[in-house]
Amino acid sequence: MQFEKLGKAMRYIVVAYYTKDTAYEEEVKNLIASLEKHNMPMDIVGIPSFGSWQSNTQYKPYFIKQMLIRHYPKDILYLDADARMQQHPALFDHVNFDVGVMYRANTELISATLYFANTPKSFELVERW
DSSP, X not given: OEEEEOOSOOSEEEEEEEXXXXXXXXXXXXXXXXXXXTTOOEXXXXXXXXXXXXXXXXXXXXHHHHHHHHTTTSEEEEEOTTOOOOSOOGGGGGOOOSEEEEEETTTEEEEEEEEEOSSHHHHHHHHHO
16 A cells, blocks of 8 residues: 655655554554644555564665655654654744754654655765665
8 A cells, every 4th residue: 555645745755654464554554644644744664574573664765765755845743653743743834954853851763743844955864774
């Protein structure tokens, strides 16, 4: 299953991937519903398993790189498949940065929500990741 909805014109698109034939295939339906509720443009992609949860999560930088290419010049708001959008993310409507991440307790980078401006600096960071 690949779900793509471009929706209203925005400077970014929400992207996510999930592992086919796992519980994430059901989880992602809730993410899609929450994005539809807020009329968010999205590109949700199912991938085959790479054999383990850790291997599947390590696909993230490759996926983000592909989304930056596919949706150029739009920026990318990456969400994990088990995320839910509770409200429109107004913070991202007028950003002026290349990469946005969240830290737990100012020490642990949480990669469940990531923002990448579609810029050479972001692309280089994803390449190095």
